[in-house]
Amino acid sequence: MAKIEVAQVADILRQNITEPAIMRRCIEQMNKVTEAAAVADEAKPPSQKKQFVILVSDPDGEMPKTELAGWVLQIPEDASPLSVQERVNKATFDFNASRRGRKLPAETIGEAIENVPAKNFKDVELWVKTKTPVLVLTTDNKLPKA
Template sequence: MAKIEVNKVAEILKKNEISPAILRRVMEEMNLAVQAEPGDEEKPPAVKKQFVIVISDPDEKMPKHDFVGWVVQIPETESVATTLDRVYRSTYDHNTTKKGRLMPVKTVGEAFEHVPAKAFKEADVWVKTKTPVLIIKSDNQIPKE
């Protein structure tokens, strides 16, 4: 819907010869309506995020085999080295809740699957894949025919 300034509406009403009493009442109501709109409050700017893939390599076989991992996002201004610490912090917080005490999370994979998004959000981590995804190695070359 198009927005129009209160002053322009007043000019249009004057041009169409509306009585001053009605014009004053309409202008007062419009000024109250403009002040009362809570939707015009400015939102804080969205946090810019970067993607990080956490690779599951419990046997330290990275050069030889394909792996599974999880895709997460952290704030763009933060170091990717802090990603696992953020996941650990979220998991510790979850394990202190009632649900976490009943079924504590013990591995990173369980954390991504079972810890609620609210706990991750408090640590500025946004999990994009709850189930692990396959990571394929590449030699970064396009083969020629």
């Protein structure tokens, strides 16, 4: 539904309604409704900032104990996860061949994910969810017994 200013509605009412009492009641009702909506908008708490974390199942403890960083990427459901590296390479190659890429080419995977535009990734059916690296955590995939 289109939103319209109360002042504009009041002008329209003045032009079409000859009785000032009816017009005044209409405007007062509109002001009450808009005040209630404004109070409801102010009552909402600010949205909480979120971050991405990659949680990797490691029941055998094969992952290194050091902190790792990675990126969250999305590919089509029927595509192989092993094709991600190839897709990043292709998108980066296409970007580096462009005018902007020749000025500031991406030389590493990190630079590619941060600097290559989403259009290049979309062309190879790869969507970058995090442009900055996120922390990778490992878990033994077991819940504690209570």
